[in-house]
Amino acid sequence: MLPSLQSNHQSPRFGCSMNQLFFIAITFVSLLPSAQSGSIPVVKGNWQADFLQHSRRVVPAKRGPPAEWEGRIPLVVTNKCDATIWPGVATQAGTGPGTGGFELEPGKNKTLWVGSDWQGRVWGRTNCTVNGNSCACKTGDCFSKLDCVFSGAPPATLAEFNLAGGVSGMQTFYDISLVDGYNIPMGINSIPAKNTTYIPPNLTNCACIATSGWLYAKAPTGTFYANSSFPVPLEANETNKSVSSWCPWPNLAFPPTKPGDGVYSYPDDNVRRPPFSPCKSACAATNSDKDCCVGRFHNPNICKPSLYSKTVKAVCPDAYSFAFDDQKSTFIVPKGGGWEVVMCPAGRSTNILRQLGKELFELASGGRLSELSMKRLRNVTYIEEGRGAANGVRPLSTAATALVVSIVAAMLMP
Numbered sequence: 408m409l410p411s412l413q414s415n416h417q418s419p420r421f422g423c424s425m426n427q428l429f430f431i432a433i434t435f436v437s438l439l440p441s442a443q444s445g446s447i448p449v450v451k452g453n454w455q456a457d458f459l460q461h462s463r464r465v466v467p468a469k470r471g472p473p474a475e476w477e478g479r480i481p482l483v484v485t486n487k488c489d490a491t492i493w494p495g496v497a498t499q500a501g502t503g504p505g506t507g508g509f510e511l512e513p514g515k516n517k518t519l520w521v522g523s524d525w526q527g528r529v530w531g532r533t534n535c536t537v538n539g540n541s542c543a544c545k546t547g548d549c550f551s552k553l554d555c556v557f558s559g560a561p562p563a564t565l566a567e568f569n570l571a572g573g574v575s576g577m578q579t580f581y582d583i584s585l586v587d588g589y590n591i592p593m594g595i596n597s598i599p600a601k602n603t604t605y606i607p608p609n610l611t612n613c614a615c616i617a618t619s620g621w622l623y624a625k626a627p628t629g630t631f632y633a634n635s636s637f638p639v640p641l642e643a644n645e646t647n648k649s650v651s652s653w654c655p656w657p658n659l660a661f662p663p664t665k666p667g668d669g670v671y672s673y674p675d676d677n678v679r680r681p682p683f684s685p686c687k688s689a690c691a692a693t694n695s696d697k698d699c700c701v702g703r704f705h706n707p708n709i710c711k712p713s714l715y716s717k718t719v720k721a722v723c724p725d726a727y728s729f730a731f732d733d734q735k736s737t738f739i740v741p742k743g744g745g746w747e748v749v750m751c752p753a754g755r756s757t758n759i760l761r762q763l764g765k766e767l768f769e770l771a772s773g774g775r776l777s778e779l780s781m782k783r784l785r786n787v788t789y790i791e792e793g794r795g796a797a798n799g800v801r802p803l804s805t806a807a808t809a810l811v812v813s814i815v816a817a818m819l820m821p
């Protein structure tokens with residue numbers, strides 16, 4: 408959930424006359440938690456948390472679109488669903504694409520352009536009734552307007568971006584979020600820029616497919632989202648049957664009618680669900696402080712994943728499942744390239760963050776990939792072998808991360 412990236416942390420800005428060593432020292436010190444606070448949570452395997460914490464403050468939102476000379480970034484929206492989708496686009500910060508939503512027929516795509524400082528989200532609206540500028544939708548609706556300003560109504564699968572993340576705005580943060588529920592399968596593909604072609608697509612191209620009929624059988628080479636030389640780690644367990652019933656019954660947005668209409672108890676999960684079966688998030692379903700992580704629960708140490716979050720992580724390991732899932736669900740890559748949001752990609756959900764976390768960390772912290780990492784990324788055995796929490800990413804200490812972040816920031820300084 409990228410809105411939470413707007414941390415209070417303000418990184419110092421310097422004139423170009425400062426020498427880089429001094430910059431590193433100052434940034435390092437500024438990023439170190441103060442010694443007195445003592446209670447800074449140690450991020451075990453959650454290397455993303457540090458980067459998110461050090462994210463730059465946001466610039467005000469502009470509708471856009473950006474002019475060509477502004478260094479604009481392509482944002483392609485593709486509809487692979489078998490019905491028309493009305494994508495919605497909301498801009499939280501930076502220069503937006505100049506539109507808040509449009510109609511997109513099956514098999515079609517649309518190229519938008521956003522500023523390199525854009526922060527916002529894209530989602531798919533379904534089953535809309537369009538009448539001039541009005542567009543009333545069953546899911547993802549935004550006040551019945553074709554041109555959305557704010558977010559759509561839950562449940563909706565979201566693609567979230569912060570194109571100017573990190574301490575000096577030199578990284579792109581993105582994620583697929585099910586924090587506002589799930590309506591359709593979604594994938595995010597990188598469109599490499601000249602200076603980011605070295606990043607293998609299997610590190611960046613993620614997908615969440617939790618709708619029966621869209622799920623492919625697992626292919627040994629996992630080439631659904633990358634090319635033949637870079638297999639993608641995929642979720643291994645789901646079947647069309649299991650994926651049709653992942654949503655906990657109380658979270659179903661449109662539950663099928665029950666015989667007896669709930670008057671007598673009925674084994675709910677035996678009722679057949681339609682293939683299009685949007686799922687409300689725990690927060691939207693109960694609206695409780697506990698599930699929404701607000702009030703007393705606005706604390707990552709107190710707000711724990713609900714049953715909904717756990718089922719989301721099983722069916723879509725790379726998706727954001729609840730408000731404090733940042734540390735495990737955000738992709739962080741060097742800035743530069745553009746993005747394609749695919750509505751209803753067919754294939755399987757990806758499992759990149761867990762399986763290739765080490766390589767992603769290397770990319771996020773150093774802006775490059777070593778020979779060893781490139782070799783591992785071609786090794787299907789390595790990609791597929793189990794990587795539990797125990798042998799996952801060895802986190803750097805907070806101090807080491809601060810040092811890495813400040814050195815990278817200095818290197819990238821204009």
Ligand SMILES: *[C@@H]1O[C@H](CO)[C@@H](O)[C@H](O)[C@H]1NC(C)=O
Pocket residue numbers: 483485515516517747
């Ligand atoms: C978008 O559609 C056009 C025309 O069908 C096609 O040539 C192009 O490759 C598509 N772009 C993407 C990113 O899929």
Ligand SMILES: *[C@@H]1O[C@H](CO)[C@@H](O)[C@H](O)[C@H]1NC(C)=O
Pocket residue numbers: 488489490491533534591683
């Ligand atoms: C609503 O939209 C979804 C997704 O496009 C589609 O699968 C479903 O058939 C539609 N339902 C109705 C009742 O039109």
Ligand SMILES: *[C@@H]1O[C@H](CO)[C@@H](O)[C@H](O)[C@H]1NC(C)=O
Pocket residue numbers: 599604605606607608634635636637
């Ligand atoms: C696969 O993608 C990588 C990175 O984009 C590229 O360098 C490589 O040539 C591609 N391989 C094939 C077989 O297309």
Ligand SMILES: *[C@@H]1O[C@H](CO)[C@@H](O)[C@H](O)[C@H]1NC(C)=O
Pocket residue numbers: 619620621622623624625645646647
């Ligand atoms: C799921 O259903 C689709 C459409 O019927 C089919 O093409 C696909 O092979 C099935 N996937 C699995 C894993 O059985």
Ligand SMILES: *[C@@H]1O[C@H](CO)[C@@H](O)[C@H](O)[C@H]1NC(C)=O
Pocket residue numbers: 607608609610629633634635636637638639640781783784785786787789790791
């Ligand atoms: C990732 O992509 C690279 C480059 O195409 C490939 O060599 C490697 O096998 C891929 N890794 C996995 C796990 O699929």
Ligand SMILES: *[C@@H]1O[C@H](CO)[C@@H](O)[C@H](O)[C@H]1NC(C)=O
Pocket residue numbers: 643644721
């Ligand atoms: C997949 O199934 C295996 C065997 O049942 C289980 O050990 C593993 O934890 C499951 N993986 C996930 C991601 O649920």
Ligand SMILES: *[C@@H]1O[C@H](CO)[C@@H](O)[C@H](O)[C@H]1NC(C)=O
Pocket residue numbers: 478523577600602603741742743774
């Ligand atoms: C890649 O180039 C773009 C535009 O030319 C620039 O904005 C971006 O910062 C560069 N990325 C890196 C990692 O140097």
Ligand SMILES: *[C@@H]1O[C@H](CO)[C@@H](O)[C@H](O)[C@H]1NC(C)=O
Pocket residue numbers: 782786787788789792
């Ligand atoms: C591929 O990865 C496996 C498991 O990590 C390892 O045992 C094997 O030596 C690797 N193969 C190559 C060619 O590096």
